[in-house]
Amino acid sequence: MVDPATARRLRHCLLFLGLAAAILFARLLPLSTVPPRFPGPDLILCLALVWVMRRPDQVPALVIAMVFLVDDILAMRPPGLWALIVLLGTEFLRGREATLRDLPFAVEWSMAGALILTMMLANWFVLAVFMVPQIGLGPTVLHALATGLAYPLVLAATLAVLRLRGPARGEPDTRGGWR
Template sequence: MMDSGLLQLWGMRALFVLLALLILFFHLLPLDPAPSRWAGPDVLVAMVFAWAVRRPDYVPILLVAATLLLADMMLQRPPGLWSVLVVCAAEWLKSRERRQRETTFVLEWLTFAGTLIVITILYRAVMMILILAPGTLTLSLVQVLMTIAVYPLVVGVSYFLFGVRRAAPGDVDRLGRTQ
């Protein structure tokens, strides 16, 4: 018989993949044939970071890497560059999970914003070093600001709709892992 905690863990991982695919689907819909003057938020990155901070066991490194590599391919970005930066940032946020557990949401939001700004700067720097067109600075800035602004909504939806809550200090299973 399967452990209910293990079943919930794999169910949440499957939910993460389904939500990522849904985000990619809506991102790829041809709603307006004209080029946009502004860039929308990167909801997928906001979701990865929110889940990594709140429940790191729901987003293992290989799952995040595969999902973001698929997003790179589908969105025609340089394959692997944005994925590597987001995976590294998510792992850094996961390593801070115990310290983040006792902090307020505002501090979590500021940590998210700083991390997103750093990986965006690194992404643009690597693109320029490789002599690839990174896009206009204005669009990147708008996307970063929109992603930072949408983060509380992503956290709220994750919390209230999907039950992605921070683990309490005593929440461990019989093997000693955070539930």
């Protein structure tokens, strides 16, 4: 018999993988032949940040790295760079779980927005240093802004539809500690 906490963790991990696969599939669909004037948000990044801020024990780092590596390959970006940057960003949040748990939403949103901007600028800078052809700094900042503005919408959707709430005080985590 499987422990209920382990089953819940596995179920949420598979749910994260399914949602990421659905977003990747929707991104690949040719919905318009005209290039977009304004870059859209990176919904997978928002989903990963929401999940790591709310329930960091339910999405392991390896799963996040694999999802973003597949995203790199499908988006024809340099494989592994964006995955590594996102992994470092999510592990930064995971290490600060105790301090982020009881923050008001405005502080959480500004923390996520600052992290999104930092990650996207780090990616742009590394690509610029190695002279990889890429979009300019302006569209990169607009993409970070769109992703930061989409964060509350993804959070509201995960709270309303998936009921992904943060752990309560005194609830045991999957590693045997207390929150």
